[in-house]
Amino acid sequence: MKMNLPSLVAFVALTLGGSLDANAGFVDVNLAGWKALGAFDASDDSENTRLVIDLGQSATITGFEYSNLRLTTSGDSWFSEFVISVNNTGNTQWLDWRPSTTEAGGSLGPISGSFGGTTGQGGPYGAGGPFTLIDGRILVTTYLSYFIDPVGVTVQSGNLRVNFIPEPATYAMVAFGLVCLAGLAGVRRSQQSNS
CATH class of the missing domain: 1.20.5 (Single alpha-helices involved in coiled-coils or other helix-helix interfaces)
Incomplete structure (x- = not known):
């Protein structure tokens, strides 16, 4: 022809x-081994696992999905305290979500859901909404919403997919x-x- x-x-x-397509961009993060041992701290978040990813200047973060998430708690921590957070590197815009609203500890999973998901798929904590990157980088981290515990939550396995335009x-x-x-x-x- x-x-x-x-x-x-x-x-x-x-x-x-x-x-x-507007929803074609995504980046996958393996969460296995990630820990949430304290509160979110923009200046020193050394207690929590974190990762900075370069997506390109002016990319817009639209949401995220988590799949096959298996969590274990230690001490008095509950699953409802565990937060997945995707931020701009200035920590002025974010998407925060609790994958579970279960007020108990032990082992949980596998669970799957998304930021802003339906009831039964977790709940908002600091929520946030879509945002555009200025420097092209995102900070992905996990932390505890109720942070006076001297213990925390560990991700045994799971994947996070961050969606962007x-x-x-x-x-x-x-x-x-x-x-x-x-x-x-x-x-x-x-x-x-x-x-």
Whole structure:
């Protein structure tokens, strides 16, 4: 099948449009071994496991999902104290969620759910909402909402998927490329008609 340049431009636009779906961006984090031993502390959160991930400037964090989460508590900690948190690195915007509202300790799981999930899938703690990254990085951490316990919660296994919309520059580059292709098609057509 032979395609002329305008058809090729349209085909590429439709193909890229489909693959650049607003919900297509995500990053997976293996939570196995993560610990929540204290409160969230922006200046020194050494008690809790944390990870900084670079997603690209101006990416928008839209939510997260957790799956196959298995938790164990120690001492007097309860499952309802365990919080998964996705923040900007300035700690001024966040998505915080308790995977369980169970006010007991021991072992729990596997459980799955999402930020803002339905009843029975945990509950908000500090909640928050979608936010756009300025420096392109997110801080993923776990912490205890009720932090006077000298003990904590350990993740035995589980996965966290952080969903994001890629930075607008990605879309701008694709649009620029398509405009260039269309311009080349116009130049070629003009040269052919002058010949």
